[in-house]
Amino acid sequence: MAMINDRALTAPTPNPETEVFFEAAEDGTLLIGRCLTTGKAFFFPRALSPFTLTDNVEWVEASGRGTIYTFSHMARAPEPFVIAYVELEEGPKMLTNIVDCDAETLKIGMAVNLVFKPSEDGPPIPMFTPA
Secondary structure, three states: OOEEOOOOOEOOOOOOOOHHHHHHHHOOOOEEEEEOOOOOEEOOOOOOOOOOOOOOEEEEEOOOEEEEEEEEEEOOOOOOEEEEEEEEOOOOEEEEEEOOEEHHHOOOOOEEEEEEEEEEOEEEEEEEEEO
């Protein structure tokens, strides 16, 4: 059994483009961008649409549900962890960690839910756990 538990997380450094994202994370909300020209959602937080390269974007609250698109268990790390791409219910894929689970039970396509994990002296970090 390879339980993936909490580990020390370095605090991210918000910048003007990501301040809104990290402020929402402090309130337990995951924000994603949506291009107002195409209607497509995107992640990672940024001021310009990756589809049109314009600032015609808005922040929207994500459901916090998704599925594992792919993952890798870093079993030999000093503090083992699972890194994954999670496909959010809204469409974009998010690079993240899967936590609070037995790594041996994870499967591609598995449903996951959002959890926020505290960082060292900074905003919480969005991660996922099996649903």
